[in-house]
Amino acid sequence: MRHGALSRFTILDATRVRAGPTAVRLFADMGARVIKLEIPAGAPGGDDMIGGRDHNRADYENLHRNKESLTLNMKEPEGVAILNELVKKADVFIENYRPDVKYRLGIGPDELRAINPRLIYASISGFGQDGPYANWPGFDSIAQGMGGLMSVTGKPDDGPMRVGIPLADLCAGHFCAMGILTALLEREVSGEGQWVKTSLLESQIAMLDFQAAQWLIDRKVPGQHGNEHPLTVPTGVFQTRDGYLNIAAIGQNMWTRLCEALGLKHLLSEPGLGSDPERVANRARVNAAVGEVFKQRTTAEWTERLLKAGVPCGPIHTIDKVFDDPQVEHLGIRWPMKHPQLGDISLVGQPMSLSRYPREGEAKPAPQQGDDTGAILQELGYSQQRIAELRAAFVV
Incomplete structure (x- = not known):
């Protein structure tokens, strides 16, 4: 059955x-x-x-x-x-x-x-x-x-x-x-x-979501921005002392918290950095200022500090590290399987769960x-x- x-x-x-x-x-x-x-x-x-x-x-x-x-x-x-x-x-x-x-x-x-x-x-x-x-x-x-x-x-x-x-x-x-x-x-x-x-x-x-909406409504053709967000700064990847860190300081409140956590409060009063549109226009200047500070500590240290300050951030994992992450292990998205030829293996599970139909047992090969x-x-x-x-x- x-x-x-x-x-x-x-x-x-x-x-x-x-x-x-x-x-x-x-x-x-x-x-x-x-x-x-x-x-x-x-x-x-x-x-x-x-x-x-x-x-x-x-x-x-x-x-x-x-x-x-x-x-x-x-x-x-x-x-x-x-x-x-x-x-x-x-x-x-x-x-x-x-x-x-x-x-x-x-x-x-x-x-x-x-x-x-x-x-x-x-x-x-x-x-x-x-x-x-x-x-x-x-x-x-x-x-x-x-x-x-x-x-x-x-x-x-x-x-x-x-x-x-x-x-x-x-x-x-x-x-x-x-x-x-x-x-x-x-x-x-x-x-x-x-x-x-x-x-x-x-x-x-x-x-395409908001990228398509920029054209359909505002008649603006979006371009490439690498790891950065096209509409807000600073977001994206920054080098730390031992690797890289993803941050998303979106909006004025996040910008304020980030500057305080990095010891860069003086940026809050600098001309040209007072709003998202202004910071986007001065993207290189913002990134250079915060980027130098990020190099002074490890990814783990910055993650702890920024999360405590209420700034969204996280490490950047290779695929092997993804499945070693304790939160990933807790979520149970790695599904075990006993395979007749391959032995004990794991698969990528479904990213949703149902309270009355919890997944039981192992996947069928x-x-x-x-x-x-x-x-x-x-x-x-x-x-x-x-x-x-x-x-x-x-x-x-």
Whole structure:
């Protein structure tokens, strides 16, 4: 028996690479039954999956834990017939093919919702389901560039800079999951499913937030500011005696507290530093003044002093130090797993918790390709002999 807040739902996962699996991971972690549809080994095409067919790679485990795996060749009529049987009892079908592929396969939203009108059909694309760029191949870095993120990332005059994580992919996945959950809630009222759509480009633009608003409302084109905030100073990274420190002295009160903590009270009365706009105009002067003082103590010393003064700040961790941080350990976002080949490992957990559905036990390892094919087909009424015939024909 499945446990978790979403255990009553069944998700058919026809996604690959990263954006789609990111969306599905939420449902798998929250207890939904997720059946991952994979092209059978030996069938033409194969999986265009991060990690390829090496299902023990770290990225694969982190993306695909808590799922079942059914091999299914949807280019074959028998494969589509099996999918149709699954759709009859499913709540969600999610795909991230190029927009035209689902129609060529005969598994578009109209076809599948004709079988099950309550089905939520979800699609993630690079640039949308229609329009002039609809069939462009969608990749995270391309969306970061076209969506404006790279133009505001990095140091001034250094040229566009991609952020260090696949942000467009991840945001598209999370927005898609949010859309699916919204559609499932709406289905409780209407009794009907619907088509949920998002794209890497839309999701990336949505994440621009105040940077986009500067253009849309004020007609100001934001630029690059490196580690600093474009609208307030001083913020960003400063060198200490033994490393680096992040500070966010936003607004007049924080500026006052910072100057007092650094022993720089005279800056409070200096011309040109009396407000955020003035300090932004004199950014180099402010940063030079506070930067010299930060070099006199360690990161830990400054963190303690500034937090006591009420100034937001914190160390800058490498990834290994992130997971050694006592607060991170306390939050429990590192999820343990016992893996049959890799042994005791950890995964990145969900950044939210539910009081009535605390996470219990360990994550289930990502399935090897086709691990659950036989069991799922038997649920649908297929005999062992028929399953063997479908395997021989590379349908499953």
